[in-house]
Amino acid sequence: MVADEHLRTLTADDVRTILGQGGFDASTVRRGVDAYRLTYRTVDTKGAATTATGLFVVPRGKRGRLTPVSYTHGTTSYKPDTPSTSTTPWAVGPAYTYAGSGFAAVVPDYLGMGRGPGTHPWKDVPSETTASLDMLRAARAFAPRIGRRLDRDVLVTGFSQGASSALGLARTLQDGADRHFRVKAVAPISGGYDxxxxxxxxxxxxxxxxxxxxxxxxxxxxxxxxxxxxxxxxxxxxxxxxxxxxxxxxxxxxxxxxxxxxxxxxxxxxxxxxxxxxxxxxxxxxxxxxxxTDGEVCTAWTPRMPVRFYRAETDEQATTVNTDHCVASLRARGVNPRVENLGRPLYQGSLHLGTNVAGTGRIVRWFSSLDA
The missing domain is CATH 1.10.260.160 (434 Repressor (Amino-terminal Domain))
Known part of the structure; x- marks a missing residue:
C-alpha cells in the first residue's frame, strides 16, 4: 500500500440518512462507519507497475476480525465520480450499506479512475480483476492500523461493469491467486456479461x-x-x-x-x-x-461457491439476455446459479440503475445470512 487518508466518520443515523437520499434500503444499518481512501500498488493492462485508489469503509465499534465485501462499481467516465472521490449517495451507497451492516467494504475505483494515474481501460476484466484483488490486499495491510483484521472469506458483488469484475475476482480467488483470501459467495447485478x-x-x-x-x-x-x-x-x-x-x-x-x-x-x-x-x-x-476474453467470466470457469445473479424484469441499458446467457453457460458446466428478479426498480428513471439500489438491499441480507 502507498498511502491512506481518513475521509469521514459517520454515525448510524448519518449513514441511514445518506442511504435514504439515494433510495437505498437502510434497514440493515446498525453501526456508524469510518471511510478511508487507500492508494495502492497494482499493475496496468500491460503488467507494468502503477497505482490505483479505492474506498475502504469499516463499521464503528466493531473491533477485531471483519468479513470483507468486495463491491465493484458500475460505469463512469469521469475520474472524480468514483467511490473514493465522490460523496454522492449513488457512489458511496453500497459501501455504506455493507459497512453499516457490519462488514468491511472494499471498493476499488479501477485503473485510471479516482486518484489513479492514466486513462481508465473500460470493460477490461483482466485489469479490473487485478485492481480488485490488489485493493483487497491493500485493505488487509491497512486494517491492523485501525484495530481491525480482514477475514479470509470474501463476499463478492458488483454492478453493471462491476458485475463482470465481480465474477473475474471470484474466479481468480478460486484459482488461488492469493494465499490469504478465498471467495465465499458471489452476487453480480445486471452485468453485460456477453x-x-x-x-x-x-x-x-x-x-x-x-x-x-x-x-x-x-x-x-x-x-x-x-x-x-x-x-x-x-x-x-x-x-x-x-x-x-x-x-x-x-x-x-x-x-x-x-x-x-x-x-x-x-x-x-x-x-x-x-x-x-x-x-x-x-x-x-x-x-x-x-x-x-470479456465473456470468459461466464464461459471459462466452474464456480465452486454459491452464485446468485440479480437483474430487473427488463433493462434499458444491459439487456437481461446477458444474464440468461451467463446462467446457461454456467449450467452447462454443472453449476446451478440462482437468479433473483428485482422486478421494475427505478433510480432517476432508469431500471438499470435501479437494480443497483434494489440489489444492494437484497444482497446484504443474503451475505448476512452466510456470515451468521
Whole structure:
C-alpha cells in the first residue's frame, strides 16, 4: 500500500440518512462507519507497475476480525465520480450499506479512475480483476492500523461493469491467486456479461435506450483502441463528425459526465460510420479476441461457491439476455446459479440503475445470512 487518508466518520443515523437520499434500503444499518481512501500498488493492462485508489469503509465499534465485501462499481467516465472521490449517495451507497451492516467494504475505483494515474481501460476484466484483488490486499495491510483484521472469506458483488469484475475476482480467488483470501459467495447485478452475443446485438438492433447505446459504443471503441490497438487508425474511421474530433477526449476521464452526455449524439445512427457499424456487427481480429476474453467470466470457469445473479424484469441499458446467457453457460458446466428478479426498480428513471439500489438491499441480507 502507498498511502491512506481518513475521509469521514459517520454515525448510524448519518449513514441511514445518506442511504435514504439515494433510495437505498437502510434497514440493515446498525453501526456508524469510518471511510478511508487507500492508494495502492497494482499493475496496468500491460503488467507494468502503477497505482490505483479505492474506498475502504469499516463499521464503528466493531473491533477485531471483519468479513470483507468486495463491491465493484458500475460505469463512469469521469475520474472524480468514483467511490473514493465522490460523496454522492449513488457512489458511496453500497459501501455504506455493507459497512453499516457490519462488514468491511472494499471498493476499488479501477485503473485510471479516482486518484489513479492514466486513462481508465473500460470493460477490461483482466485489469479490473487485478485492481480488485490488489485493493483487497491493500485493505488487509491497512486494517491492523485501525484495530481491525480482514477475514479470509470474501463476499463478492458488483454492478453493471462491476458485475463482470465481480465474477473475474471470484474466479481468480478460486484459482488461488492469493494465499490469504478465498471467495465465499458471489452476487453480480445486471452485468453485460456477453457483449458479443447479447449486449452488442441488442444495442445495434435498437432494443436498448438510444442515448446509452451511443455512449457505450463510443466508450468501448475508444477504450479498446487504447488497450488493444487496431480498432481504428483515426477516430473518423468509425465515428462521424463532429464527434470524431471530440469522442476520445470525452472518454479519457477528464470530461465531466453532464458535459460528455450533452456533447454526444442521441442515437447510434448519428455516431457510427459504416465501418463502425461493421466492426460492431461482425467483430474480427483483436476486437473479436477482446470480446472473447470479456465473456470468459461466464464461459471459462466452474464456480465452486454459491452464485446468485440479480437483474430487473427488463433493462434499458444491459439487456437481461446477458444474464440468461451467463446462467446457461454456467449450467452447462454443472453449476446451478440462482437468479433473483428485482422486478421494475427505478433510480432517476432508469431500471438499470435501479437494480443497483434494489440489489444492494437484497444482497446484504443474503451475505448476512452466510456470515451468521
Amino acid at each position: 457483449f458479443a452475443g447479447a449486449e452488442l446485438p441488442a444495442l445495434l438492433n435498437g432494443d436498448l435506450d438510444a442515448k446509452s447505446s451511443a455512449l457505450y459504443a463510443a466508450y468501448l471503441l475508444t477504450s479498446w483502441q487504447r488497450i488493444h490497438g487496431g480498432v481504428y487508425g483515426t477516430p473518423s474511421e468509425v465515428f462521424q463528425e463532429p464527434y470524431a474530433d471530440r469522442v476520445e477526449k470525452y472518454f479519457d476521464g477528464t470530461t465531466p459526465g453532464p458535459e460528455m452526455f450533452q456533447g454526444m449524439p442521441a442515437r447510434l445512427a448519428d455516431l457510427l460510420t459504416p465501418r463502425g457499424w461493421a466492426l460492431l456487427r461482425n467483430p474480427s481480429g483483436a476486437f473479436a479476441e477482446a470480446l472473447r
